[in-house]
Amino acid sequence: MTAIRPFGHDQRRLEDPRMITGQAKYTDDFVLPGMVHLAVVRSPYAHANIVSVDTSAALEMPGVLGVWTGQDMVDAGFGGIPCAWVVPDAGTVTPNHPPIAIDKVRYVGDAVAIVVADDDYVAKDAAMVVEVDYDELPACTDGEKAHADGAPQLHDDAPNNQCFHWTVSGGDVEAAFNEADIVVGERIINQRLVPVAMEPRSALAQWSSGMGELTLWTTSQNPHIVRFLLSLDTGIPEHKIRVIAPDVGGGFGSKIPHYPEDSMTIFASQQLDRPVKWTETRSENFQATIHGRDHIQDVEMAAKSDGTITGLRAKVWANLGAYLSTASTGVPTILHGLMLSGAYTIPNIHEDVYGMFTNTTPVDAYRGAGRPEATFMVERLVDLVAKKLDMDPVAIREKNLIPPFTEGHEVATGLIYDTGNYQAALDKAKDMAGYDELRAQQAAARAEGRYIGIGVCTYSEICGLGPSEVAGAVGFGGGLWESAIVRFHPSGKVRLMVGINPHGQGEQTTFAQIVADQLGVPTEDVDVQYGDTAQTAMGWGTYGSRSTPVASGAMMGAIDKIKDKGRKIAAHLLEASTADIEFEDGKFYVRGSPESSMTIQDIALAANTAWNMPDGVEPGLEASAFFNPSNFVYPFGAHIAVVEVDPDTGEIDFQRYIAVDDCGPQINPMIVEGQIHGGIAQGVAQALWEGVQYSEDGQLLTSSLMDYAIPKAEYFPKFELGHTVTPTDVNPLGVKGIGETGTIGSTPAIYGAVLDALAPLGVEQVHMPLTPERVWRAIQEAKA
Amino acid sequence: MDINVRVNGKTYTRDVEPRLLLVDFIRDHLAMTGTNIGCDTTQCGACTIHLDGKAVKSCTVLAVQADGSEVTTIEGIGKPSALHPMQAAFQDNHGLQCGYCTPGMIMAAIKLVEERGEMNDDEVRHGLEGNLCRCTGYENIVKSVQAAANDMGVAHSPFEADPAAHHETLREAEARAAARSHE
Ligand code: FES
Ligand code: FES
Numbered sequence: 017m018t019a020i021r022p023f024g025h026d027q028r029r030l031e032d033p034r035m036i037t038g039q040a041k042y043t044d045d046f047v048l049p050g051m052v053h054l055a056v057v058r059s060p061y062a063h064a065n066i067v068s069v070d071t072s073a074a075l076e077m078p079g080v081l082g083v084w085t086g087q088d089m090v091d092a093g094f095g096g097i098p099c100a101w102v103v104p105d106a107g108t109v110t111p112n113h114p115p116i117a118i119d120k121v122r123y124v125g126d127a128v129a130i131v132v133a134d135d136d137y138v139a140k141d142a143a144m145v146v147e148v149d150y151d152e153l154p155a156c157t158d159g160e161k162a163h164a165d166g167a168p169q170l171h172d173d174a175p176n177n178q179c180f181h182w183t184v185s186g187g188d189v190e191a192a193f194n195e196a197d198i199v200v201g202e203r204i205i206n207q208r209l210v211p212v213a214m215e216p217r218s219a220l221a222q223w224s225s226g227m228g229e230l231t232l233w234t235t236s237q238n239p240h241i242v243r244f245l246l247s248l249d250t251g252i253p254e255h256k257i258r259v260i261a262p263d264v265g266g267g268f269g270s271k272i273p274h275y276p277e278d279s280m281t282i283f284a285s286q287q288l289d290r291p292v293k294w295t296e297t298r299s300e301n302f303q304a305t306i307h308g309r310d311h312i313q314d315v316e317m318a319a320k321s322d323g324t325i326t327g328l329r330a331k332v333w334a335n336l337g338a339y340l341s342t343a344s345t346g347v348p349t350i351l352h353g354l355m356l357s358g359a360y361t362i363p364n365i366h367e368d369v370y371g372m373f374t375n376t377t378p379v380d381a382y383r384g385a386g387r388p389e390a391t392f393m394v395e396r397l398v399d400l401v402a403k404k405l406d407m408d409p410v411a412i413r414e415k416n417l418i419p420p421f422t423e424g425h426e427v428a429t430g431l432i433y434d435t436g437n438y439q440a441a442l443d444k445a446k447d448m449a450g451y452d453e454l455r456a457q458q459a460a461a462r463a464e465g466r467y468i469g470i471g472v473c474t475y476s477e478i479c480g481l482g483p484s485e486v487a488g489a490v491g492f493g494g495g496l497w498e499s500a501i502v503r504f505h506p507s508g509k510v511r512l513m514v515g516i517n518p519h520g521q522g523e524q525t526t527f528a529q530i531v532a533d534q535l536g537v538p539t540e541d542v543d544v545q546y547g548d549t550a551q552t553a554m555g556w557g558t559y560g561s562r563s564t565p566v567a568s569g570a571m572m573g574a575i576d577k578i579k580d581k582g583r584k585i586a587a588h589l590l591e592a593s594t595a596d597i598e599f600e601d602g603k604f605y606v607r608g609s610p611e612s613s614m615t616i617q618d619i620a621l622a623a624n625t626a627w628n629m630p631d632g633v634e635p636g637l638e639a640s641a642f643f644n645p646s647n648f649v650y651p652f653g654a655h656i657a658v659v660e661v662d663p664d665t666g667e668i669d670f671q672r673y674i675a676v677d678d679c680g681p682q683i684n685p686m687i688v689e690g691q692i693h694g695g696i697a698q699g700v701a702q703a704l705w706e707g708v709q710y711s712e713d714g715q716l717l718t719s720s721l722m723d724y725a726i727p728k729a730e731y732f733p734k735f736e737l738g739h740t741v742t743p744t745d746v747n748p749l750g751v752k753g754i755g756e757t758g759t760i761g762s763t764p765a766i767y768g769a770v771l772d773a774l775a776p777l778g779v780e781q782v783h784m785p786l787t788p789e790r791v792w793r794a795i796q797e798a799k800a
Numbered sequence: 801m802d803i804n805v806r807v808n809g810k811t812y813t814r815d816v817e818p819r820l821l822l823v824d825f826i827r828d829h830l831a832m833t834g835t836n837i838g839c840d841t842t843q844c845g846a847c848t849i850h851l852d853g854k855a856v857k858s859c860t861v862l863a864v865q866a867d868g869s870e871v872t873t874i875e876g877i878g879k880p881s882a883l884h885p886m887q888a889a890f891q892d893n894h895g896l897q898c899g900y901c902t903p904g905m906i907m908a909a910i911k912l913v914e915e916r917g918e919m920n921d922d923e924v925r926h927g928l929e930g931n932l933c934r935c936t937g938y939e940n941i942v943k944s945v946q947a948a949a950n951d952m953g954v955a956h957s958p959f960e961a962d963p964a965a966h967h968e969t970l971r972e973a974e975a976r977a978a979a980r981s982h983e
Contacts, residue, residue: 029891034880039880298838521897694897721843
């Protein structure tokens, strides 16, 4: 048996030993000498003027060290929380977001005061006795209603609560609709979701007044971005800030933002000269950690009678919540509107997106971030066209899928997709599902009065964010390149330092596999470091399925430099010319005489001792590289879902799920599958179970795990996964992202399946989540 | 008030407030942070431990209620060098991603298997209804539990995992990896 190469094969994760034995270290696990605890007093009203805050009772409690309000933070020089993505050419306004509300609260959960005590229980008790006098104002939670004249106004500088009006246009939509044989359309509510990473957020700030230095441990997907933003709003210079994201217990986008609590703990640490920790409760998580999605979409699609899609137009109300979170304006625009061609040739597209302030928790990136809102819209419209033309959902897709391409394919929104072979993925999914057989079974079941439904989704998605020039052009306040440092220790062990920050995705393992594969060292000899701004190079973090496609480019650059330097040293020591040195499987050898060789470990020792180096070559074996990708990457796939609906109860029996996803070459198929599993679970959950509800006056009704339905193990059947492999040309390894495809593909597939099951009952539409009650009501209404 | 609790084989005497939750006692007073907290409504199961031989959510119990009891936490069932079969199975089958639900999931799963033995897919899924995972979609957790149920047929005592039995697991995993790479 030949040795298994590290790249492309299952390998047990290097992060697991600590995680399965309770030795993982999450932010809340850290305890520092003298550490004290912070609790936040939060608004119970969605919209109110703050008349007065009386802190005296709290201050009198034994153990309480201080109570502060928003003005105290302003007086100490703390600025508003910055928004890091301000979409251009859209009249975008960025109202001030004070970490603690000053005159007015704008959502349930908005901070009003903070309490610090030497014990967490005491801090929470004291927070309850801070007396706040509110003057309640009318509230608005709906992104469309907020635009109406006379709607409650959140910010003085945002008339009609409008943050931006962004448009995307390609082709001639007017003509497409005028010349269409058929037009379909409806209002889609892509409902608000809560990310619910199982680890709540936490921040631990340690200010050293003597050094003028801050260390912040925080639950972040991108510690360098947090450091950059903190240098803007805390007044502490960037080189005096160290941000550490230790083990992070899931994020799904919710740990991208720089949050007010970061600033609060820093402020309190400065006031007390002691380390200050805050950890959110799950209830706070529902109120004060970002939500996702929340679009109202009025959408239409134009097509010819043979099923050729000719146009798409949409008007979207994107609810941004009360304040702009870090990436908020980019999600419903760049990451949504530009993806309206989906996996299809749609020559004419126009969309208007209105970003709206409402009295709700801020909305930002949640797994998929913009692409689920685009994909669901497109897939739903495609299904409506199929229904109207009495075509099979597979047939309509096959008619309109972009044909295979390897050199870049431009769609009407202006994006250039990298590589794709969509039909191949669909063929494979059809095969795995036994599609024709399924349709026959469905027909037979219908004859018996049973309602089986089959849903199909073919998607393409944009990830691997991305080219920094594009980031700048679309208003993202940073770069989207990555960096890597590869360092050989004298003993031949390797340390890789990267600026991304995985929090469940397993890059400690897959990146070690890449280095091991390229340099011919054992995977266990590669230590992958990330998550600490003092230790790792600059980087823009883990989100948008970017870590592998972007950071691997930087790693490959550093690896090439290591190989080049190793060649020079080997040539010198083997008394050959550099041009004659080959490198393979961890060995440098002279071409034609493989017995004359040195291992890379030998070279590492020689370079680190530097007893005998070639002229002009520096000691050490270390290299760093930066990688700015030339394009995004576009993974794609085809998903098929099978359900049976009980018409008497509205209950959905989730029977099968087939997913074929293409992320290019897989580094560790086991980890790829895990990402897809988790993604499918979250996407299906949007279709069937999850949804935030606010009351008219802005109370968050789904505010705990008791009333917000995070799926359990028993909700799912076994998933059936397959893949195709279409490399990208955007990075040296040809890899695309896989973190979000499951979520993007599954919501439309499962929704399509349920609606397919309900079709013979005359049900045209049901808003998500498709709870038994909603399904049952829809059936009753269709009967009536 | 003073309580005596035996945790992972060692007795601890501490003076605690009557309202202190057992999970906070374990994390803050004993500095064993392997047991996690994921909610405040006893829904998530991240805090699951063994209390007098039963899987219990330690956020639902007061520390004073555990006075005189025997507690086992994730730290007490195995170490990287001598994993419990359930821990090994989670690693072999990629039953974890961020790892936050994992200690509670493993503690719940151990009792589930001890009580029920080998189970089909559905039985495992229902058996784990008290534990939430947001990362894995549960599929590999189910696989892990089934694999461990197999391995746990071999007698096992904490810290003395039968090395032969464990070896078998690793060999099987290796074989699986090899088989897959030849696909
Ligand atoms: S912490 Fe969630 S059940 Fe105990
Ligand atoms: S592995 Fe992250 S919550 Fe389960």
